[in-house]
Amino acid sequence: MSAVVEYMNAVNKSLSARWPALHVVLGNESCDLDSAVSAIVYAFLLHSLQNGEEAIGVVPVLNIPVADYPLKSEVTHWLQRHGIYQNSLLFRDEVNLGRLQEGGSLRMTLVDHHVLPPADARLQAAVVGVLDHRPLEPNAPACEGGSVIVEQVGSCCTLVAEQVLSRNPALLDPVTASLLYGTIILDTVNLNPAAKRVTPKDVEVSTQLARLMSPPPSSVEVFQELSQAKANVSGLTCDQLLRKDVKVATGGGLRVGVASVPLRLTELLARSEGGRSLTEHLATRSYSLLVLLGFTTTQETVTRDLAVFCPDASLRDQVVSQLVEGQGGVLQLAPLEYEGVEGCAAFRQGNVGASRKMVMPLLKAWLTARTS
Structure with missing residues (x-):
């Protein structure tokens, strides 16, 4: 042994x-x-x-x-x-x-x-x-x-x-x-x-x-x-997927969940029952808003998507602006065409090398600015 x-x-x-x-x-x-x-x-x-x-x-x-x-x-x-x-x-x-x-x-x-x-x-x-x-x-x-x-x-x-x-x-x-x-x-x-x-x-x-x-x-x-082991999420509910790999950013009286999921966001959103699962997840976890990071990997390619879910349109727009424009648009976000979920703004991420390690500082900078 x-x-x-x-x-x-x-x-x-x-x-x-x-x-x-x-x-x-x-x-x-x-x-x-x-x-x-x-x-x-x-x-x-x-x-x-x-x-x-x-x-x-x-x-x-x-x-x-x-x-x-x-x-x-x-x-x-x-x-x-x-x-x-x-x-x-x-x-x-x-x-x-x-x-x-x-x-x-x-x-x-x-x-x-x-x-x-x-x-x-x-x-x-x-x-x-x-x-x-x-x-x-x-x-x-x-x-x-x-x-x-x-x-x-x-x-x-x-x-x-x-x-x-x-x-x-x-x-x-x-x-x-x-x-x-x-x-x-x-x-x-x-x-x-x-x-x-x-x-x-x-x-x-x-x-x-x-x-x-x-x-x-x-x-x-x-x-x-x-x-294959990481992507084996066939038996997981939307809520379980959101809990599978999540980190939390806080500041300015807000609590932001940042969930990474090993599939395209179009598939995750299709499991959300028109966004109902996302709304319930926000309430259960006491989040002000939820940032979703979708990714798939093969030996040859990596794809990344990003979405911001928040019923408060003003708050959602502020976060979207930060993530789209932050650090000179480093994430290279472009609108994602999908079956719409109310309260959700979704994007294709051009910079596939930008993982959550790059997204979190952008969010934390926005949260810090709210308190200053």
């Missing part, structure tokens, strides 16, 4: 009772494959570097409720394929981080994000490390005395693998190497420059990981396998 699987089997619901303190490695709220694998492998690394005398457990926590785990089809597929099952995982609603923080027994390392959402701001004092691959936000809080590694590469797992290679390469058995490799291949659309996600470091690190597996993997087959 792989050492990472043995480690995860020890990360169970009684772990917090066995340790007087916990070092939690926390992924982001979308809990996509990059976030989940980064949390697991980086926690495994930090655990391995302990001298055996520290009275603290190092555990990865997936930043979603356990009930949402089945929605993460590529995550469940890839982890199970490598022997890591749900009963070996810890989810956000299974660990009371606030209580640990109040008792002075919490340390946290953030992976695949570097700013806690407002609801978690009280936990900032416990953050002792950051490992992220997105642009550093201007007002990001300082990580006092901690390790901060922020570098724009295609996948956070590239940075995790780099850390393992430099600090404890013995951990990289074929299973651990494969967990990281597949995630990098998916995130970079099989290292495809046309997707505008890949960097030389992603190529270099994925090549090193591939050498640790026997036989060497076919990147095309890995990408196809994970793409």
Whole structure:
């Protein structure tokens, strides 16, 4: 059995009772494959570097409720394929981080994000490390005395693998190497420059990981396998699709859901019962408005759509203007022809390399401007 699987089997619901303190490695709220694998492998690394005398457990926590785990089809597929099952995982609603923080027994390392959402701001004092691959936000809080590694590469797992290679390469058995490799291949659309996600470091690190597996993997087959798993949403309702991969931006008294869905938006909107599902989702999640990011990927092509749903026409028009014109029209949005849904403005996105990582700063800038 792989050492990472043995480690995860020890990360169970009684772990917090066995340790007087916990070092939690926390992924982001979308809990996509990059976030989940980064949390697991980086926690495994930090655990391995302990001298055996520290009275603290190092555990990865997936930043979603356990009930949402089945929605993460590529995550469940890839982890199970490598022997890591749900009963070996810890989810956000299974660990009371606030209580640990109040008792002075919490340390946290953030992976695949570097700013806690407002609801978690009280936990900032416990953050002792950051490992992220997105642009550093201007007002990001300082990580006092901690390790901060922020570098724009295609996948956070590239940075995790780099850390393992430099600090404890013995951990990289074929299973651990494969967990990281597949995630990098998916995130970079099989290292495809046309997707505008890949960097030389992603190529270099994925090549090193591939050498640790026997036989060497076919990147095309890995990408196809994970793409199919991610796109397997046939059994999901519209509400479940909107919860599958979502992040939230807040400011100016508004709460904006930004949902990424692995299909064309015309198909999602067709499932929305004329927009009724979107309206119900807004109410259930207490969103002021919803930004929908649709995408499809193949080895050769990437497509992206974007829509803004908001019953308030004035608010909707403001967000549309920001996304169409922001940063000189960087998203390259053009109106999308489709069967209309009231309250929804939909666009084809010309800049297929602009993922949610580029959309979120535009939204946050608009929200910040509302408060100034």
